[in-house]
Amino acid sequence: MRIGELAELAGVTIRTIRYYHQARVLPEPPRRSNGYRDYTVDHLVAVLRINQLTSSGLSLAQAGAVAADSASATTDEALDEVDRALAARIAALTEQRERLARARAGHHVGLSRVAAALSLTSTDVPTAILLAHLYKDHPQIDLLADALLEPKLRSALVSTQERFDAIDETSTDSELEELTLWVRSLLTEFTGDLPPLTEEQSQLILNLVERDLNDRQKELVRRQE
Template sequence: MHSGELARLARVTVRALRHYHQVGVLPEPERRTNGYRSYDVHDLIRVLRIKRLASLGVPLERMPQLLDDAASDGGGLLDELDAELAAQIQRLTEQRELIARLRIHDAPPDVPPELAPFIAIFAAAGISPDLAKIDRDQSVLLAHLVGEEGLPSLANLYQRISAFTVVPAVTDIVARFDRLGPGSTEEEISALVDSFVDVFGPILEDFTDGSEPYDLTGSATLFDEYTEDVLNEQQRSTLARLVAAFDT
């Protein structure tokens, strides 16, 4: 039989047969005088065995030993495959759990699940889409910088900021910050800085008390680079004054 017939009988593609030849799991038969390969029932059986092994997850490069060694029962390989599948199932289960947590809070899929509930609270509080995006972007960056070890501490900070007794004040500060622009007065900016220090000061003192399991030294330049692109001059100036206020 020619390659098309073999492919049809084995329910594979001719391209698959060529690939089997290339990786060495299916020996290439001699060609007829007309240049076509000539296959027989033994080739068909081998292709069916290849398909069966592939359905179990056996890599093509591991197949020759199983296909050619009649004494090999593949017990050790089956144990390896079973362990790999168990690990995959565990990973998929964890992924589904993460997706479920994000769905509960209607959170974007690109934010850390640990922070999703708190990001969702402020998104629902009515902050502008631009500031919501900035909050999300900076949360993603901050979560990466603190790492897995520091994420519980960061989540605790977000939890305190999003407490129902604090959210109204935080939402007000965010709205005032969002309105900053060329027409903002020194009085407005100073009042905003004072409000920020009053609300966030006690929380940030606990967050940066030296017991946190991470080091953000040198990370300020990353946030400066980010805010340079997304905030206006008055907003950047206000942030600089806030940093100075907390450094004193």
């Protein structure tokens, strides 16, 4: 049979057959006197096996080797290797699904658990993402996330955020000082075990925090430095 017939019977394209030849996973048949290659049913079976093996997770090179000699020890090793790789992928995908489920349940899709804990409003999200990244390797950050997600503290933080949002040019110095002391006490209690950020990191955070604030809010933020 010619290459077009082989491709049609195998359910692939002629380009695929030629690619298999180039990859040396499918032997090329000799040419006949008219210049055309003459494929046999063995080539058809080989193509079908290669397709089945690649669909099972083998690389094209592994599939070609297995199709060429399915009874060798090398074949068993290749299959074992693929099985281990598939098991690892399944485990990784399972973990991803679990993270996604937790994110959906906590209404923080697209955020890590720590970033979700650090954000109270949509405007907090960029800052929370950056802070979670800067502290991602610190063992205390998960404990901080646990504390910030505790309902009673969460309620207090939301109340504090509302007080902060209400600050404008009419806010008195005493109001700012009272809120400054309250925020400072919270920061000391819950971030005291975290190492200080570098000057460059602090400036990045400050740039994000101050981006949408009025002057009086910026003044309060800078009092925390």
